[in-house]
Amino acid sequence: MSFVLVSHASQDKKAIRHIVDALIADGHKIWLDTPADMDYGPEEVEAHFHRIHAGEPYRNEIDEALREAGAVLVCWSKQAKEDRTVWLAEATVARTLRKLIACRIDDVDRTLLPDNHGAEEIPDLRREREPRELRTALALIVADIRRKLATTRATRLVAA
Numbered sequence: 241m242s243f244v245l246v247s248h249a250s251q252d253k254k255a256i257r258h259i260v261d262a263l264i265a266d267g268h269k270i271w272l273d274t275p276a277d278m279d280y281g282p283e284e285v286e287a288h289f290h291r292i293h294a295g296e297p298y299r300n301e302i303d304e305a306l307r308e309a310g311a312v313l314v315c316w317s318k319q320a321k322e323d324r325t326v327w328l329a330e331a332t333v334a335r336t337l338r339k340l341i342a343c344r345i346d347d348v349d350r351t352l353l354p355d356n357h358g359a360e361e362i363p364d365l366r367r368e369r370e371p372r373e374l375r376t377a378l379a380l381i382v383a384d385i386r387r388k389l390a391t392t393r394a395t396r397l398v399a400a
Contacts, residue, residue, distance in 0.1 A: 246272050262382055269288060270288055310393065316342060342362045
């Protein structure tokens, strides 16, 4: 089963909850490092998430998730300017694998994003947006992820 890897800063977990909830509501399995930190209960974690497992080297699990994911949603935030290495590596690998979908979850200056990522379409999914605009933006990103997952599945079938 295909899944969506959600790349984000640990400090941004509360800022992405509405995005993760929208993906789950659309029937997607999510790869997220520590979903329990977002107040998901054990049943929800079991039903909806792939995650880093206790005792496993986290970098190995993230690398495997990047390879296996059908889509990678990079949630750009101000934290991206502070800790560029994580986002840059995950966003660049996802772009290379043609799995990248990006959004912004705070007021990020896209011209300051590394590796020309600011030239990509980066929808605004900040919770502070007017509710109707946010619902529309969420619906569009979910549709883009559906499309990306279908493309990834088709590519894998052709390669097999």
